[in-house]
Amino acid sequence: xxxxxxxxxxxxxxxxxxxxxxxxxxxxxxxxxxxxxxxxxxxxxxxxxxxxxxxxxxxxxxxxxxxxxxxxxxxxxxxxxxxxxxxxxxxxxxxxxxxxxxxxxxxxxxxxxxxxxxxxxxxxxxxxxxxxxxxxxxxxxxxxxxxxxxxxxxxxxxxxxxxxxxxxxxxxxxxxxxxxxxxxxxxxxxxxxxxxxxxxxxxxxxxxxxxxxxxxxxxxxxxxxxxxxxxxxxxxxxxxxxxxxxxxxxxxxxxxxxxxxxxxxxxxxxxxxxxxxxxxxxxxxxxxxxxxxxxxxxxxxxxxxxxxxxxxxxxxxxxxxxxxxxxxxxxxxxxxxxxxxxxxxxxxxxxxxxxxxxxxxxxxxxxxxxxxxxxxxxxxxxxxxxxxxxxxxxxxxxxxxxxxxxxxxxxxxxxxxxxxxxxxxxxxxxxxxxxxxxxxxxxxxxxxxxxxxxxxxxxxxxxxxxxxxxxxxxxxxxxxxxxxxxxxxxxxxxxxxxxxxxxxxxxxxxxxxxxxxxxxxxxxxxxxxxxxxxxxxxxxxxxxxxxxxxxxxxxxxxxxxxxxxxxxxxxxxxxxxxxxxxxxxxxxxxxxxxxxxxxxxxxxxxxxxxxxxxxxxxxxxxxxxxxxxxxxxxxxxxxxxxxxxxxxxxxxxxxxxxxxxxxxxxxxxxxxxxxxxxxxxxxxxxxxxxxxxxxxxxxxxxxxxxxxxxxxxxxxxxxxxxxxxxxxx
Amino acid sequence: xxxxxxxxxxxxxxxxxxxxxxxxxxxxxxxxxxxxxxxxxxxxxxxxxxxxxxxxxxxxxxxxxxxxxxxxxxxxxxxxxxxxxxxxxxxxxxxxxxxxxxxxxxxxxxxxxxxxxxxxxxxxxxxx
Numbered sequence: 001x002x003x004x005x006x007x008x009x010x011x012x013x014x015x016x017x018x019x020x021x022x023x024x025x026x027x028x029x030x031x032x033x034x035x036x037x038x039x040x041x042x043x044x045x046x047x048x049x050x051x052x053x054x055x056x057x058x059x060x061x062x063x064x065x066x067x068x069x070x071x072x073x074x075x076x077x078x079x080x081x082x083x084x085x086x087x088x089x090x091x092x093x094x095x096x097x098x099x100x101x102x103x104x105x106x107x108x109x110x111x112x113x114x115x116x117x118x119x120x121x122x123x124x125x126x127x128x129x130x131x132x133x134x135x136x137x138x139x140x141x142x143x144x145x146x147x148x149x150x151x152x153x154x155x156x157x158x159x160x161x162x163x164x165x166x167x168x169x170x171x172x173x174x175x176x177x178x179x180x181x182x183x184x185x186x187x188x189x190x191x192x193x194x195x196x197x198x199x200x201x202x203x204x205x206x207x208x209x210x211x212x213x214x215x216x217x218x219x220x221x222x223x224x225x226x227x228x229x230x231x232x233x234x235x236x237x238x239x240x241x242x243x244x245x246x247x248x249x250x251x252x253x254x255x256x257x258x259x260x261x262x263x264x265x266x267x268x269x270x271x272x273x274x275x276x277x278x279x280x281x282x283x284x285x286x287x288x289x290x291x292x293x294x295x296x297x298x299x300x301x302x303x304x305x306x307x308x309x310x311x312x313x314x315x316x317x318x319x320x321x322x323x324x325x326x327x328x329x330x331x332x333x334x335x336x337x338x339x340x341x342x343x344x345x346x347x348x349x350x351x352x353x354x355x356x357x358x359x360x361x362x363x364x365x366x367x368x369x370x371x372x373x374x375x376x377x378x379x380x381x382x383x384x385x386x387x388x389x390x391x392x393x394x395x396x397x398x399x400x401x402x403x404x405x406x407x408x409x410x411x412x413x414x415x416x417x418x419x420x421x422x423x424x425x426x427x428x429x430x431x432x433x434x435x436x437x438x439x440x441x442x443x444x445x446x447x448x449x450x451x452x453x454x455x456x457x458x459x460x461x462x463x464x465x466x467x468x469x470x471x472x473x474x475x476x477x478x479x480x481x482x483x484x485x486x487x488x489x490x491x492x493x494x495x496x497x498x499x500x501x502x503x504x505x506x507x508x509x510x511x512x513x514x515x516x517x518x519x520x521x522x523x524x525x526x527x528x529x530x531x532x533x534x535x536x537x538x539x540x541x542x543x544x545x546x547x548x549x550x551x552x553x554x555x556x557x558x559x560x561x562x563x564x565x566x567x568x569x570x571x572x573x574x575x576x577x578x579x580x581x582x583x584x585x586x587x588x589x590x591x592x593x594x595x596x597x598x599x600x601x602x603x604x605x606x607x608x609x610x611x612x613x614x615x616x617x618x619x620x621x622x623x624x625x626x627x628x629x630x631x632x633x634x635x636x637x638x639x640x641x642x643x644x645x646x647x648x649x650x651x652x653x654x655x656x657x658x659x660x661x662x663x664x665x666x667x668x669x670x671x672x673x674x675x676x677x678x679x680x681x682x683x684x685x686x687x688x689x690x691x692x693x694x695x696x697x698x699x700x701x702x703x704x705x706x707x708x709x710x711x712x713x714x715x716x717x718x719x720x721x722x723x724x725x726x727x728x729x
Numbered sequence: 730x731x732x733x734x735x736x737x738x739x740x741x742x743x744x745x746x747x748x749x750x751x752x753x754x755x756x757x758x759x760x761x762x763x764x765x766x767x768x769x770x771x772x773x774x775x776x777x778x779x780x781x782x783x784x785x786x787x788x789x790x791x792x793x794x795x796x797x798x799x800x801x802x803x804x805x806x807x808x809x810x811x812x813x814x815x816x817x818x819x820x821x822x823x824x825x826x827x828x829x830x831x832x833x834x835x836x837x838x839x840x841x842x843x844x845x846x847x848x849x850x851x852x853x854x855x856x857x
Contacts, residue, residue, distance in 0.1 A: 504817070506816055506817040507784055507815070507816035507817040508816070509816070510816030510817065510836075510837035510838055511738075511740040511742055511743050511816055511837060512740075512742050513837065513838035514742075514743050514746065514747075514814075514816075514837040514838040514839065515742035515743055515745070515746040516838070517838040517839070517840070517841065518746040518747060518749075518750050518838075518841050518844075519746055519749070521840070521841040521842070522749065522750055522753060522841065525841070534749070534753070537749065538746075538749070541742060541745060541746055541749075544742060545742050548742065590786050591784050591785070591786060593786055593787060635787070
């Protein structure tokens, strides 16, 4: 087989093969270039594989055309071309998965498609069910497909649908306009590329459609390369222009000349003079091409890649919608790398708290320092001069006479070659450091112009963002302080309650103390005289009294305790809170001839709350109720009854006291509003209660009638609310 | 004959202890746990001295004393000396006690010796 393939007598010149060879020769270096830019990125690797498949297919197809007998053509096709054709399928799928970010999800399918490709290839080689003969058309030999090839076609279509599905998914998911455009480009590329398979399809039924597949494939490759480059911020000028376009346009000139010489005008070889003339002509054409056509193409592509003004105005537009320094810095970095292809972009932002410049965003970490001192002499100079500094100019421009060494040190430190200060009224907010360009070119004048516009816009935007973040931070700080103050206020109010109750507590505790003292002194006076019964009785009284003291102190301590910071809100039974307050106030109220009547069903009233704060609310309302009663009568009752619904837990506190007129009710929750005499309260009680309850997402309401009494209702969300909609666990 | 003393306090720990102390000292001590009970007891029995708590539910010590005096006066009986004992120095109550002419005002917890001394002094006054 090898002998047959290497035997030149099996080939003849066929111009139809030229475009195929050309495209194949162009595609491969494009893929290789993309691969070399990022050897470890799956997308780039997949693209290279895809280009290799396409290139291999077209190149070997060229040799099928060159063949002058069906047997040679069939050998080429079966062993090489078909390999290229069917390997497109898994490689294209891998590429679509990788560029849609679905690779990990679709790993199985990708592997499956490679296995399938392998099976097809083996079957093609070992059986006659796929390709068995080659037919001659006017453009050269082309294989005749056997019916089994339908299966390959079916998988081809499925593969295409899966690829489009992936890209459609990526397109919908992607929010950034540039990346959406990228995905769209790839999708369109695949659609165009797929039309190439039409020539393959046509040959299943032997219809002689000219195999134009090379052409859509060429466009397809260019679109994909463009898209990959755009995303990865490679210089489109470098990739498309310097490699692909150069090879393409140059080969347009060189290859025809070569073929003309080799096969075209055989009589040329017979005359030396004619040969010299031919080559001279060729040289002239080449010179003309390099001088005229190449710069035109250059210009065309440059304009497309570098519409800097448009990018600058788009950047300005985008800034308006960005909040926060982080996003801003990201946008600046993206814009610079996408537009200028800087190898390194480091953005430093001044950190007020740490008094230094901190690296906020970096494209390439290698060589970048993480922070810069605010006392760096070069940065101080930048703040004064507000100037973009290009390292190359430091040695030659007299402007830098005073700062030359410091500037050099700065660039050595940061490994950058350009420093763009962001200065607002002599204050350096930040610095953008740029490294060299990926395409090794220098930054041009128009790029300086672009960077100046970008610098001014960025300065204002960053200044605004810093101010905004500063204000946000201050608001956070103040809110924190307020919360703390409120917490203290609750405690102060509570201690005040303890103070007002001190009389009651003293009375309560002095009784058992009297019992203790009296009995102890009696025991001491007994002077060792043993009177078992009497002594025993004294000791029992002392024990009981001491226990009483202990329980009173305990009660007081629980009530006046500092709230635990960690136990802000817990699930608790609201009725427990009420009962605790009643037990604390019980003695005092009894002494004041106030009876508390609770009507609680044996039920739980679970709310989310802070025990300490809720205690304060209930205490306040009960003490108010007591005062209201005492103002019109000597004795009375306070009724406390809870109620609950699916949504709410309510505690109602009803008194038969003095009540309030309609004009007072709306004011009772105002701070410092009080109807009590001077010295009996500052009027913060109910306003604090309301603040506490509102914080618990509840409310306090009051119904009242003068001289008949009031009902205060504290309402909190039911923590055991049963949702109507069943939620999944 | 042993002197009879009426102890009025809503707190049983106090009444029990004081009763025990006074009995030990040879007095006849009777306990009332509220103002109303005291008034009833005054009506049916004779006492040489009243020891009353100030702060009590329903009617307090001062009101109880006023009521007792009124009853005594209405039935033409003589005045019984009163001692007030309190767990908390309430200025208002103290003033009204002074106004009422209560001889002694003791703060709980008090020294037994002091208490007995005050008792003794008051009983002596009655004798004269």
